[in-house]
Amino acid sequence: MKIDSERKDRLKKMLNKMREQILQEAKEEMKKFQTGEKRQIVEAVMDDADLSAIDLSEDISLKQLSTHRDILKKIEEALRKIEEGTYGICEMCGDEIVEERLKIMPFAIYCRDCQEKIEMMEKLESEEG
Ligand SMILES: [Zn+2]
Structure with a gap:
């Protein structure tokens, strides 16, 4: 399957939109941690893409954040694949x-x-x- 440039643009737009949406959700989640000891964990997760910081906690909100993080990574991967021509x-x-x-x-x-x-x-x- 060859991706033509029109389809490529469409895909990229869609993925970028998804990314924004997820970032927004993640930010909302993060607001809950503006204060308190979890704040550092959350910041580390969002900055370093370090998921290992997450699994020390059973906290559902933090798990939620790690899910956001996972999806963001996948979206970025997909965008890269579109450029490389290996998407799909x-x-x-x-x-x-x-x-x-x-x-x-x-x-x-x-x-x-x-x-x-x-x-x-x-x-x-x-x-x-
Ligand atoms: Zn397969």
Whole structure:
């Protein structure tokens, strides 16, 4: 699948919009931590993309923030892939990711089959502890 420049622009616009939206949400979340001991953790997470700071806490709000962070990373990855011309190709098996999937999840980097495999493995790992 070759991405023409019109589609490229459209995708980039959509991804940028998503990114803004998520940043906005993250900022709202962060307002809750303007004071207090969690503030430093939150700032570290937002600045350094360091997710390791997050899992020391069971705090739901902080987990929420790490989710935002994850999605932001994926969006940036997708934007990079658009530039490279590898957008829409599964990182695991190299197959094309179907259009329908990209519509729902424009930052997907795996096809559905691979994503399911990964989720299954992650589930197994977390069950094993
Ligand atoms: Zn795949």
